[in-house]
Amino acid sequence: MPRLGQGTWKMGERAGLWETEKQSIRRGIQDGMTLIDTAEMYGSGRSEQLIGEAIRGMDRNGLFLVSKVYPHNAGRRHMRESCEASLKRLGTEYLDLYLLHWRGGIPLRETVECMEELQAEGKIRRWGVSNFDREDMEELWRVRGGEKCAVNQVLYHLGSRGIEYDLLPWMRERGVIPMAYCPVAQGGSLRRGMLQNAAVQEIARAHQAAPMQVLLAFLLKQPDIVAIPKASLPEHTEENAAAALIRLSDDEWKALSDAFPAPDHKTALDML
Template sequence: MAAPSGSWLRLSKDGVSDAFIVSKVLPTNASRDGTIKACEASLKRLGTDHIDLYLLHWRGRYPLADTVEAFEALRQSGKIGAWGVSNFDADDMEELLAVPDGGNVAANQVLYNLARRGIEYDLLKDSQVRGIPIMAYSPLDEGRLMRHPDLIHIAKAHQATVAQVALAFLIRNPGVIVIPKTAMPERVRENRATVEVQLTADDLAILDRAFPPPGRKMPLEMI
């Protein structure tokens, strides 16, 4: 699900039928040859010849330059459409952008939700300036946000759902994409319809009181 400003993420009208395949390589496999082998094994397991977006799951011991070289080879052969990273903090992104072709990174998938706003201090702004999409994982805090009284109150005022308010808070940021997990098609549609929900300045003030933004650098959290 993309921010209203648009991105490369495809969505059909009902938000269900058009799949955008994202897969990841584990850092332990992320050598030059290991990345290519891992991707080919994923293609086989998925029964497809193309992965839309292929991510390095988190930083490991292999030089980023080697992983990026493999990603570029996979992209040129058409096995992947784009590559990105996951769980990269601001300093990791600096290092990535310094390696050859590092600037081709298409997304950084990180933990971001109302209860975990640490990236707003630096990573989010840096990414926006550079035009690198942030893919917010666990955007509903693994479902825990559903019970929050302020979210319930704001949802009622908008005739929206609590999940939509939590997601609207994230996608109001240009360049932020959310990937709420659900196995229920009606919830996929509900989550997709978040793009219709516009939070007001009063809503945002309530949310800032309940979930204060970071006042200092916090190391990127991972789950």
């Protein structure tokens, strides 16, 4: 699985941006961000359609497509239909990874059975979850086949490090890959604070990089983290892809970590 991919939430929603966003996805693929994350929820399928158009004619084996099923569709009644609709919009025969978007009312046992069936049929290669805290993961592990979960996609960035307390160590012990969403903190005052931080700026200068790239480099320094920044603009995508080339030293990583410390106690899982 590529370490750095492309998020696509809110993409495909504005007709005037359609072509630019298509270019952005293509640019990202050219630059090595071949993992593309989407969901049936995003733009009610328009994100998947946009990706489908962007990747048309490309070598499917060179891509890693991730989509997510709504919790209320993650059961025997609707999951196959949901998955097939995602495949159709994306114009592909299979997903590399299919995630339960967040926990809902359908029993985990039923969701796991449906995921396993889709995998056996070749419609998905692997499956995982999203927005699961440690207790949810423990519950999943008590379900038969639950330990086949490959990925937990959670909110994680320099300014939100709650998962490091107990979720991340738990996942690491069991080989569940952490996929960081909102890796550049989406926007707003929290992100502004991070970008203006002295340690972030100094490290950016030292690497002749943009502060935004330092946020990604912080995550990628940890060898198992997959990050999926979203960028509608090709120039942002290009910048994000180049962040994969930044190698932070241990001292630089520590300086960032000290500037934005992880909590030393359990906190509620951050989510959007």
